[in-house]
Amino acid sequence: QVQLVESGGGLVQAGGSLRVSCTASGKIFNINIMAWYRQASGKQRELVASITSGGTTNYADSVKGRFIISRENAKNTVYLQMNSLKPEDTAIYYCNYNDVTFSGVNNFWGQGTQVTVSS
Numbered sequence: 029q030v031q032l033v034e035s036g037g038g039l040v041q042a043g044g045s046l047r048v049s050c051t052a053s054g055k056i057f058n059i060n061i062m063a064w065y066r067q068a069s070g071k072q073r074e075l076v077a078s079i080t081s082g083g084t085t086n087y088a089d090s091v092k093g094r095f096i097i098s099r100e101n102a103k104n105t106v107y108l109q110m111n112s113l114k115p116e117d118t119a120i121y122y123c124n125y126n127d128v129t130f131s132g133v134n135n136f137w138g139q140g141t142q143v144t145v146s147s
């Protein structure tokens with residue numbers, strides 16, 4: 029099992045910045061993908077950004093150029109730096125961990141942290 033603890037959510041004005049973090053603990057495989065998803069009220073959960081243990085990143089088109097995902101493997105921590113925030117970025121942001129081991133696929137979610145961008 030992997031447990032994910034998030035922090036850093038809050039309320040910011042449009043155009044502002046915020047950084048959320050997520051630390052994983054438990055049975056962590058050294059080859060994995062960590063990601064941030066978000067879910068706005070009335071909408072489906074969507075992938076925001078992901079990063080592999082090797083540092084390869086992927087971003088949703090809506091956040092490219094504004095958000096940066098990074099990680100510190102030794103600390104099992106992933107960060108999402110959110111810049112130039114827009115009201116449409118308002119959502120609950122969820123940390124995700126995924127790996128594939130000899131035992132199979134492992135997928136875990138954090139509890140979510142609220143990010144609210146005021147207009």
